[in-house]
Amino acid sequence: MSTMPQHSLIQIYELLFNEYGPQHWWPGDSPFEICVGAILTQSAAWVNVEKAIGNLKTADALNSTALCSITTDKLASLLYSCGYYNAKAKKLKAFVKHLALLYDDNLDKLFDQSINDLRKELLSIHGVGDETADSMILYAAKMPIFVIDTYTRRIFTRLGYDAANDSYVNFQSLFSTNLPHHVKLFNEYHALLVNHGKEVCKKIPLCGKCCIGVLCSYQSDKQAKA
Template sequence: MEERTTGGRLEGPARRPPTRRTLDAIYRALLSVHGHQQWWPTASEDPEEQRFEICLGAILTQNTSWRGAAAALVNLREAGVTTPEAILDLPQDVLADLVRPSGHFNVKARKVQAFCEAVMADGDGSVDVLLEGDADEVRSRLLEIWGIGPETADAMTLYAGRKPTFVVDAYAYRIFERLGTPPGPRKYDSYRTFLLDRIGPDVTLLNEWHALLVRHGQQVCLKTYPRCAECPLLRRCDFGREEMGGPAR
């Protein structure tokens, strides 16, 4: 569904996909304002536990803020439930109570347990085995697990598996559409394929791209009242220029 914004203008129709040079300029502008984002935040110190925690976080943050997901992860940690086996040993209603801060907690509990079942069945109990292979293999494997869609699979593939993929989310759609440079129709795979192809397979860069778009969407390019006057992208943004009373390109 198209999104109506403060200016009454509808965002949507594809106009001109960004060139590599445009993407580079957007990235540098966002980085200059927000800095390196150091994603993905984890509390565990053991590398494999970190990867498992990232995967749980990717499920828990579906349709909710990171704050809610982080609070659910703290609950799991404080309850000593940090392994797939421990999570599967819990009755689903007990797990649901622990992940309650992440919202939709009954469904989230089922999804977390479905993921843990896959770790046990397909990964011999190791999340690292589940994340073995190239990005397409890992992504396909994850997409077969109940409760994991493209955005979650890409977040796991990129941040836990450290394989090259682009994580598309509502912030990416909003920012590229407002700039007037949507990579294509508002479809997950068209954005992902276009951006991955232009940005390339540098995992650190892909990590930073998604994190910066999230940060910018949460703090500056807000859904209802975007803070265009302080946005480093204003000069190149059709929507922002119109909001600020200047001519759109």
């Protein structure tokens, strides 16, 4: 697995921050809402997740007790806008049941453990994968772990990072090995990468508008071939 020097990662962060400014993540009024959002955003655009969260609020169902007692069918109908609504209803149910059974519906109690133990426990819950678990840990529990997503993989692959097997863990280690473990930095960096992946480093990248183009292998290879 190759690594990048810390100054490159910080340099990339600073260029992105100078371009886009603070991103104010994660959008959510409480740690519980952030956890719900982390499950609902799987394969869904955030605008559609917001609609589903709005439906939950209107139905007075955005809390662990209500989500435990609501029927799965009714819950699925409230989640319709964010796709895979039947599956996501089951995933949300699994999460709140875990919280109710082991922690009296209290997220603080769930979060009161080491990052490694918390991550292991979250991953044991139906429907919680790497990205969802790490989003909960970073944005709801406010503990320093780097979230990897499609945008991060795409941008760093194009920049020239070679993650063996394209694995989540290998991408994550690029950041955890080379950056100081600060919640604020990890929070902002991930949010900036999402923004950059949506706005500029798209499937067909807009390299002419890119603020990190000077550091990019994809861009330099393209220029060498021109």
